[in-house]
Amino acid sequence: MHERIRASFERQGLMRHLGAELADISPGRVTIVLRSRPEVTQQHGYIHAGATSAIADSAGGYAALSVFPDDAEVLTVEYKINLLAPATGDYLEAIGTVVKSGRTLTVCHLEVFGVQGSERKLVAMGQQTLICLRQDSK
Amino acid sequence: MHERIRASFERQGLMRHLGAELADISPGRVTIVLRSRPEVTQQHGYIHAGATSAIADSAGGYAALSVFPDDAEVLTVEYKINLLAPATGDYLEAIGTVVKSGRTLTVCHLEVFGVQGSERKLVAMGQQTLICLRQDSK
Amino acid sequence: MHERIRASFERQGLMRHLGAELADISPGRVTIVLRSRPEVTQQHGYIHAGATSAIADSAGGYAALSVFPDDAEVLTVEYKINLLAPATGDYLEAIGTVVKSGRTLTVCHLEVFGVQGSERKLVAMGQQTLICLRQDSK
Amino acid sequence: MHERIRASFERQGLMRHLGAELADISPGRVTIVLRSRPEVTQQHGYIHAGATSAIADSAGGYAALSVFPDDAEVLTVEYKINLLAPATGDYLEAIGTVVKSGRTLTVCHLEVFGVQGSERKLVAMGQQTLICLRQDSK
Numbered sequence: 001m002h003e004r005i006r007a008s009f010e011r012q013g014l015m016r017h018l019g020a021e022l023a024d025i026s027p028g029r030v031t032i033v034l035r036s037r038p039e040v041t042q043q044h045g046y047i048h049a050g051a052t053s054a055i056a057d058s059a060g061g062y063a064a065l066s067v068f069p070d071d072a073e074v075l076t077v078e079y080k081i082n083l084l085a086p087a088t089g090d091y092l093e094a095i096g097t098v099v100k101s102g103r104t105l106t107v108c109h110l111e112v113f114g115v116q117g118s119e120r121k122l123v124a125m126g127q128q129t130l131i132c133l134r135q136d137s138k
Numbered sequence: 139m140h141e142r143i144r145a146s147f148e149r150q151g152l153m154r155h156l157g158a159e160l161a162d163i164s165p166g167r168v169t170i171v172l173r174s175r176p177e178v179t180q181q182h183g184y185i186h187a188g189a190t191s192a193i194a195d196s197a198g199g200y201a202a203l204s205v206f207p208d209d210a211e212v213l214t215v216e217y218k219i220n221l222l223a224p225a226t227g228d229y230l231e232a233i234g235t236v237v238k239s240g241r242t243l244t245v246c247h248l249e250v251f252g253v254q255g256s257e258r259k260l261v262a263m264g265q266q267t268l269i270c271l272r273q274d275s276k
Numbered sequence: 277m278h279e280r281i282r283a284s285f286e287r288q289g290l291m292r293h294l295g296a297e298l299a300d301i302s303p304g305r306v307t308i309v310l311r312s313r314p315e316v317t318q319q320h321g322y323i324h325a326g327a328t329s330a331i332a333d334s335a336g337g338y339a340a341l342s343v344f345p346d347d348a349e350v351l352t353v354e355y356k357i358n359l360l361a362p363a364t365g366d367y368l369e370a371i372g373t374v375v376k377s378g379r380t381l382t383v384c385h386l387e388v389f390g391v392q393g394s395e396r397k398l399v400a401m402g403q404q405t406l407i408c409l410r411q412d413s414k
Numbered sequence: 415m416h417e418r419i420r421a422s423f424e425r426q427g428l429m430r431h432l433g434a435e436l437a438d439i440s441p442g443r444v445t446i447v448l449r450s451r452p453e454v455t456q457q458h459g460y461i462h463a464g465a466t467s468a469i470a471d472s473a474g475g476y477a478a479l480s481v482f483p484d485d486a487e488v489l490t491v492e493y494k495i496n497l498l499a500p501a502t503g504d505y506l507e508a509i510g511t512v513v514k515s516g517r518t519l520t521v522c523h524l525e526v527f528g529v530q531g532s533e534r535k536l537v538a539m540g541q542q543t544l545i546c547l548r549q550d551s552k
Binding site: 080082084085099100107109122125126127129 | 494496498499513514521523536539540541543
Binding site for chain 3: 425427429431432452453455456458462463465468469471487490492494495496497
């Protein structure tokens with residue numbers, strides 16, 4: 001399961017382009033880290049909501065995939081995210097956690113923390129719906 | 139108003155890094171375009187939901203800013219987006235449209251189209267809440 | 277299709293209890309009306325967001341059902357709703373419109389208007405995801 | 415604070431009409447209970463998503479109000495809710511919990527459980543944004 005997720009993550013051009021890294025994989029929970037740098041900012045110098053959302057969406061997607069059958073693929077159906085505070089810090093840490101996993105649909109809770117030294121602050125929170133695509137249904 | 143928005147967009151490191159461009163600005167409606175390239179893909183080769191969301195979020199943000207007073211700034215409070223179809227095409231076109239603008243909060247409708255030659259397909263749709271920050275309230 | 281939807285609506289104890297009525301059914305678009313009365317208010321005397329949401333959710337659900345095969349059932353997966361203005365007026369009019377209908381999932385746009393005499397004001401707007409349940413998949 | 419919330423809840427015609435009750439109030443967390451009965455059902459006999467949402471929305475609203483200044487009022491800006499399982503049981507228990515409270519906006523996490531005897535199952539989960547209205551800003 002770890003290898004499948006790592007291989008899939010490597011194929012995500014966007015994650016590589018942003019500089020995001022898979023930090024932790026456990027069943028039903030995946031963490032992605034994004035270091036602050038000028039390439040991911042918005043107009044005030046904070047990390048862009050789009051970058052924050054991108055790593056949150058990927059973390060939730062891989063959390064869902066981690067509990068799917070081996071031959072299944074995952075697609076995001078929709079998500080909602082609240083930007084709670086300016087996304088600042090040395091890096092962002094996005095955690096996707098499976099709340100409910102069904103045969104077709106899975107729901108994840110998304111959290112993004114801004115980490116500065118030893119401080120860790122919740123900067124975004126979301127809720128995501130994903131669909132499990134099986135080989136035989138293609 | 140056009141100059142303010144163009145200047146702010148130029149300061150968004152993420153939009154430049156993704157290769158997104160401001161395609162159209164009118165009062166209450168802004169269009170951002172993102173060309174397909176390997177740097178914005180997910181694991182199946184489609185454009186990543188995170189990139190789709192990033193340009194949708196920025197389009198809505200600037201649509202809101204276009205109807206704000208001159209000295210105001212905009213922040214995204216939250217948004218929700220449905221990924222309706224794989225994001226493919228020569229480029230994506232994200233349109234943010236103001237639905238309701240109040241003194242404090244503004245709500246935008248977000249649409250993202252995948253454009254391939256003369257075909258144009260709705261690939262994502264969202265709804266976004268933004269807050270108007272005035273100088274005197276800082 | 278009209279009869280199926282009317283029969284299903286009649287079985288919704290909540291719609292009857294609130295006093296909601298099916299006002300219009302066309303393929304991919306359903307309208308539900310709710311008259312103002314003390315039984316549907318919140319603490320300031322406006323119509324409660326819960327009542328506004330209930331008719332919006334039902335309108336979207338029946339809009340989806342109107343484009344489903346005859347033997348299929350509909351369930352709401354999730355929805356998001358913005359309360360744009362106090363819900364006042366002689367009655368509320370909720371309109372659910374299908375934006376994208378797939379084999380498994382359907383997405384609807386939801387609008388609720390407050391109608392007072394000849395005035396009609398958008399008081400809520402939402403986006404909803406529904407799932408199509410077929411007999412053979414039960 | 416308890417009295418203010420109880421008095422406000424009493425004025426909500428919808429909560430009384432549905433048969434909902436305030437079960438618990440603590441700072442930043444409010445629980446509302448709704449007993450199963452035919453008046454709150456949808457077409458399959460489960461509790462209607464609209465009723466589930468209504469008590470979730472109210473629980474979040476009062477959770478926010480519980481951390482506001484004494485002279486402030488609360489309005490729901492928007493919420494998103496996932497219906498995770500059919501809402502069944504002897505009663506539903508909706509819990510609203512404040513995640514982040516700012517000067518203007520507050521974000522709550524919403525959970526609804528179906529309770530049958532000693533079993534308790536998560537049937538819905540949501541995320542809500544609320545605005546604090548102060549007397550002096552009216």
